[in-house]
Amino acid sequence: MSLKVALAVLSVLVAAALLAAHSPLRLLNALTPTNTFRLFADIPYGPGERQVLDVYLPARVARDWPTEPNAGAPVVVFFYGGSWQSGRRNDYLFVGEALASRGFVAVVPDYRTYPATTFPGFIDDAARAVAWARGHAAAFGGDPRRVFLMGHSAGAQIAALLATDGRYLAASEMRNSEIAGVIGLAGPYDFLPLRDATLERIFPGDQRAASQPIRFVRGNEPPMWLAVAENDTVVEPGNTDRFARALQNAGDSVVVTRYRHLTHAALVGVLGAPLRRAASVLDDLSAFVERAGRASNAGVASGDAKPRAATVASPVSAQ
Numbered sequence: 001m002s003l004k005v006a007l008a009v010l011s012v013l014v015a016a017a018l019l020a021a022h023s024p025l026r027l028l029n030a031l032t033p034t035n036t037f038r039l040f041a042d043i044p045y046g047p048g049e050r051q052v053l054d055v056y057l058p059a060r061v062a063r064d065w066p067t068e069p070n071a072g073a074p075v076v077v078f079f080y081g082g083s084w085q086s087g088r089r090n091d092y093l094f095v096g097e098a099l100a101s102r103g104f105v106a107v108v109p110d111y112r113t114y115p116a117t118t119f120p121g122f123i124d125d126a127a128r129a130v131a132w133a134r135g136h137a138a139a140f141g142g143d144p145r146r147v148f149l150m151g152h153s154a155g156a157q158i159a160a161l162l163a164t165d166g167r168y169l170a171a172s173e174m175r176n177s178e179i180a181g182v183i184g185l186a187g188p189y190d191f192l193p194l195r196d197a198t199l200e201r202i203f204p205g206d207q208r209a210a211s212q213p214i215r216f217v218r219g220n221e222p223p224m225w226l227a228v229a230e231n232d233t234v235v236e237p238g239n240t241d242r243f244a245r246a247l248q249n250a251g252d253s254v255v256v257t258r259y260r261h262l263t264h265a266a267l268v269g270v271l272g273a274p275l276r277r278a279a280s281v282l283d284d285l286s287a288f289v290e291r292a293g294r295a296s297n298a299g300v301a302s303g304d305a306k307p308r309a310a311t312v313a314s315p316v317s318a319q
Contacts (some may be wrong), residue, residue, distance in 0.1 A: 025091040025260075026266075028272040032093055037100035038062035039093075040140070045109060045132035046125070050116070053109035053129055054089050056096035061141035074180070074293045075142035077107045077133045078276065079126055081153025081186075081268075085114045085191035094272035099150075101273075102286045105142040106135045114202045119211050123168050126158045130179075131172035144291040149222075150285070152237060152268040156187025160213035160243070161223050164313050179222040181292035183285050186227065187268050188235045189213040190242035214243050218313050219250035223295070225288035226256045227267060227281060243306045 009085045040055040059067060061073055076099050080087045089108045099106035109129035111122045130149065137144040151159035162168055167274065170174060190212055194200050205213050227246055228237045240256060245255040259279050270279045 024269070025094070026039040027270065028094040028274065029091070029242050030095045031272070031274045032297055033101075033273055034097075035059065037106075039096070042088070045129050048112065049124070050110045050112045051125055051128065052089070053107055053132070053163040054096065055140055056100040056106040056108070056249075057141060058100045058103045058105065061105065065141055066139075072143040072146075073103055073105050073141055074148060074289050075105045075107060075133055075137045075140075075144075076150050076183070077109065077130050077149045077156030077159075079109070079111070079149070079151035079158045081151070081155045082113065082153045084119075084122055084201075085198070086154075087113065088220070095268065097273065098271040098276070098282050102282065102289075104148075104286075104289060105137070105140055109187065114198070118201065120168070121208055123158060123161055123307045124171070125243070127162055127168040127172045127174070129160060130169065131174050134174065134178065142166070143293075145296050146289075147178065148181045148289055148292070149179055149184075150183035151187065153187065153264065154187040156184040157189060157191075157211075157213060160184055160187055160189050161211070163224070164213045164216035164218070165210070176222060177220065180296040181222050181288065183288065184226045184240070185222065185281075186229055186232055186235050186264050187213075187239060187243075189237075189239045191239060217243075217246045217250050217252070221247060221252045221254060223253040223288075223290075223292045225285060226254065227284070228256060228258045228268040229264055230260050231257055231262060231263040232264040232267070234269060255288065 018071065036059050037056040043053050043055060045051050045053050058073060078092065078095055080092050089110045092108050096106040096108050106169060111125035113122060129229060134144050134147045137147060149159035159182050163179055166176050192208065192212060194203065203221050209215060226240045228240045230237065244254050244256045262279055269275055270281050276282055
């Protein structure tokens with residue numbers, strides 16, 4: 001598929017998203033290959049109805065599973081977006097396939113959303129899911145030393161807060177130094193003041209400041225790769241700029257990559273197999289996982305003596 005054709009298809013899908021909430025995701029999933037992974041679905045990570053996850057094993061790992069479970073593949077826990085109000089793990093089969101196609105064990109959890117919970121309920125769920133992923137990594141052919149957090153939109157806020165505010169992982173008997181890296185796609189990391197009545201209910205006033213990942217940057221965060229869609233009208237790209245600057249100033253390792261012509265939804269949509277050639281998002285995040293994973297295996301974990309790195313804006317990847 002040519003770049004021009006792929007972008008045209010992408011534009012149609014994103015436009016359709018304005019008319020029917022989940023139909024573009026269903027279409028992406030319907031066009032997703034199934035020979036690159038083995039799916040283990042509906043695994044509980046807690047007692048709640050929404051505390052359930054799916055695991056995608058890369059095909060090469062699945063071939064030897066369960067007789068040779070310790071393949072040592074990176075593990076990526078993906079949190080979807082939805083304004084902390086909606087979303088289902090089943091809608092993101094295309095993301096699980098994308099990660100598995102690169103040799104990563106993908107874990108896609110559901111979590112409680114508003115109105116069933118408010119902040120920090122969904123963060124608590126996410127921390128439990130991450131602890132489950134690390135505790136079960138080896139059994140699914142993954143490397144517990146190479147667990148990555150990934151999120152799009154609201155999911156990126158969840159991933160970033162887990163990595164910066166250590167209280168949530170600590171409640172699940174983990175430390176942020178046990179996270180190999182964070183992948184943030186179009187994330188809200190510094191989004192106060194709120195200008196939406198529903199968001200004001202999701203983030204109660206007495207806890208609102210504690211919802212901001214930027215507030216907890218201390219210089220002991222895992223390496224981060226943050227992606228920006230330059231045509232994003234949903235989450236202000238300045239969120240990423242300010243967060244990256246705070247990480248840089250604290251001495252953390254952070255890379256920012258910008259994608260021209262991509263919108264908020266398209267930034268995750270191009271992970272799907274039909275649209276993958278429209279932008280290099282999957283290539284770029286995969287390269288980050290490989291780099292950060294090697295550092296983790298070498299003992300250069302976050303919280304240890306890691307190199308200080310400036311924010312790097314890579315060349316624009318999507319034309």
